[in-house]
Amino acid sequence: MTIELVVRFAVDDVELSALHARAFGGDPAVVAPWARRLDEHALTWIGAFQDGRLVGFVQVAWDGGPHAFLIDTAVDPGLQGRSVGTAVVKAAAEEARAAGCEWLHVDFEPHLQHFYLRTCGFRPTPAGLIHLTS
Template identity: 75%
Template sequence: MELVPRFPVDDRELSALHARAFGGDPAAVRPWAQRLERHALTWIGAFDGSRLTGFVQVCWDGGAHAFILDTAVDPDLQGRGIGTALVRAAAAAARDAGCEWLHVDFEPHLEHFYLDQCGFRTTPAGLIAL
């Protein structure tokens, strides 16, 4: 597995990975490349040869805070450390950019991954559904 920061994004390929990882519509193609260029501090892909097997993006506020979004690993390859490697690489990239804090939101079934494997800690937070 090779981790590649800011790789040239193929919208179809990343949309398909995202759909497999999150149970979405495999036919839906999202404008990933455009969104990442516009909003992300960085993004990192995990590749097995030329095949995209994992992904994470880091957004930020332009200052001290960065945010992990869209961590995805092909379901057939989960449990092999790909997601952990992606999040650690994302944390290093945020630190290198001068960020002081890295935030992540996650569903309860991902608590073990983010807290135990990736080293996040729980904090109080708020959320408004829009």
């Protein structure tokens, strides 16, 4: 399996929305304005491509200072467990470091603890969350 990582690739909203739908069980007919959002709000983003097809993604948002935030990590279900997620997360960390960020934060669900803490090298920290659209 050959995976090519591409930093700040030209985003196709339909393709990235479809990847997210596959990865998270969403509606594949819903197309989000990914390209606009990333251009306006992301420090960087990484795509993982297999034979020209987007199979992995992560975005790095930031506060304009020392803190960056890993969000929207997605891997095609057929390739999960094959180091695609690890590759995009590690590439994102390197990009954030190269941009001068000192900290990279990530929030995750309990079933992803092993991936982020053991595989990717994050350390556990307390965090909080408020659901704003209830």
